[in-house]
Amino acid sequence: MTKSKSDNVVWHHATVTRERREKLNGHRSVILWFTGLSGAGKSSLAHAVEEHLYQSGCRTFVFDGDNVRHGLCADLGFSPEDRVENIRRVGEMAKLFLEAGVIALTAFISPFGADRARVRSLVPHGEFLEIFCDCPLEVCEERDVKGLYKRARAGEIKDFTGISSPYEIPRDPELVVHTGALSLEESVTEVIKFLRGRGVIG
Amino acid sequence: MTKSKSDNVVWHHATVTRERREKLNGHRSVILWFTGLSGAGKSSLAHAVEEHLYQSGCRTFVFDGDNVRHGLCADLGFSPEDRVENIRRVGEMAKLFLEAGVIALTAFISPFGADRARVRSLVPHGEFLEIFCDCPLEVCEERDVKGLYKRARAGEIKDFTGISSPYEIPRDPELVVHTGALSLEESVTEVIKFLRGRGVIG
Numbered sequence: 237m238t239k240s241k242s243d244n245v246v247w248h249h250a251t252v253t254r255e256r257r258e259k260l261n262g263h264r265s266v267i268l269w270f271t272g273l274s275g276a277g278k279s280s281l282a283h284a285v286e287e288h289l290y291q292s293g294c295r296t297f298v299f300d301g302d303n304v305r306h307g308l309c310a311d312l313g314f315s316p317e318d319r320v321e322n323i324r325r326v327g328e329m330a331k332l333f334l335e336a337g338v339i340a341l342t343a344f345i346s347p348f349g350a351d352r353a354r355v356r357s358l359v360p361h362g363e364f365l366e367i368f369c370d371c372p373l374e375v376c377e378e379r380d381v382k383g384l385y386k387r388a389r390a391g392e393i394k395d396f397t398g399i400s401s402p403y404e405i406p407r408d409p410e411l412v413v414h415t416g417a418l419s420l421e422e423s424v425t426e427v428i429k430f431l432r433g434r435g436v437i438g
Numbered sequence: 439m440t441k442s443k444s445d446n447v448v449w450h451h452a453t454v455t456r457e458r459r460e461k462l463n464g465h466r467s468v469i470l471w472f473t474g475l476s477g478a479g480k481s482s483l484a485h486a487v488e489e490h491l492y493q494s495g496c497r498t499f500v501f502d503g504d505n506v507r508h509g510l511c512a513d514l515g516f517s518p519e520d521r522v523e524n525i526r527r528v529g530e531m532a533k534l535f536l537e538a539g540v541i542a543l544t545a546f547i548s549p550f551g552a553d554r555a556r557v558r559s560l561v562p563h564g565e566f567l568e569i570f571c572d573c574p575l576e577v578c579e580e581r582d583v584k585g586l587y588k589r590a591r592a593g594e595i596k597d598f599t600g601i602s603s604p605y606e607i608p609r610d611p612e613l614v615v616h617t618g619a620l621s622l623e624e625s626v627t628e629v630i631k632f633l634r635g636r637g638v639i640g
Contacts, residue, residue, distance in 0.1 A: 250485050250500060252492045260495065283452050290454045293462065295497065297538040298452060307560075308530040328510040329531060336499040336540060358509075 257337025264436045267330045268341045272369030275376035277415040278343035284424045300343040327355030347403040366409040371416035459539025466638045469532045470543045474571030477578035479617040480545035502545040529557030549605040568611040573618035
């Protein structure tokens with residue numbers, strides 16, 4: 237836990253609360269935390285779920301390694317400490333979107349259980365929904381959309397998850413989607429069904 | 439400018455674009471950057487503007503020193519470098535809300551022109567709207583809602599803007615609100631009129 241260094245800071249109470257935003261939006265806000273290997277389809281699934289939700293009139297936003305690492309976390313690299321800080325910031329940011337009444341979808345490898353648990357602990361129970369994109373390493377490596385596995389095998393990228401750095405499989409995720417076996421459309425259907433079951437959307 | 443350390447990162451293209459979000463929301467998204475001395479009424483004004491916008495059905499979110507410094511920037515203090523990093527992160531975060539179709543209101547002293555200019559440069563022309571809450575130091579110090587001026591004068595807080603650290607008055611803000619002279623209601627009216635004039639809201 238990071239202790240706040242801001243002793244001179246007190247909380248302001250806004251009149252536009254999360255509850256009022258959710259009422260305006262017509263759905264609950266949650267964090268959908270997609271986790272899995274590089275190439276498991278986290279980002280594609282998050283964006284496809286977002287498209288479905290948009291068409292249902294929901295307010296959403298997808299964070300992925302791509303948009304966040306060029307901005308908020310542009311000062312961070314891929315060292316163990318920097319990865320921890322990256323996930324911490326993403327968690328805090330997703331929390332703000334949660335307060336803004338938005339369904340925040342995050343698509344990060346987030347290989348370490350402790351980092352995911354830390355984000356979970358930031359928000360009330362039931363509002364951090366961990367979705368494990370379960371895809372075998374062989375399948376991810378065969379796809380190798382960005383050519384990263386090849387480079388990792390060649391030793392050009394160090395600490396590459398699944399090759400030279402561990403991926404800790406979620407012990408008790410709210411949802412497992414077998415992205416290696418299902419089509420994108422089928423995976424989206426799974427997530428939407430799950431969100432309905434949880435009462436996030438109508 | 440911070441150079442990205444993430445060489446292995448490529449941009450994903452989402453199908454739910456900012457334009458589509460703005461269409462769904464029925465208003466444009468912008469960053470309303472409130473700046474001014476401690477006690478100038480930035481946070482109160484931002485929250486009151488938000489209430490007005492909410493009642494008009496707009497999607498908004500207010501960032502202030504209070505909610506951000508307990509979360510995303512909990513690792514930062516008030517040293518010159520930490521203040522720069524604080525404003526950088528707030529800017530990057532506001533940019534993500536902008537992309538999410540939300541009217542992002544930020545209420546930070548943000549005393550340095552260079553920091554404000556850096557945030558301005560992050561987003562397209564016309565989407566960073568600097569609102570100078572112009573309130574004389576004497577008035578702020580007399581109000582002293584949080585008792586901070588008293589403590590700053592007593593030397594208990596170092597680098598306190600207006601007392602022991604400079605506030606650089608905005609040279610060319612999009613709007614000046616004389617929060618020392620106007621009532622909160624009058625100030626809100628000024629901002630709303632300004633947003634209509636800019637075509638942000640209908």
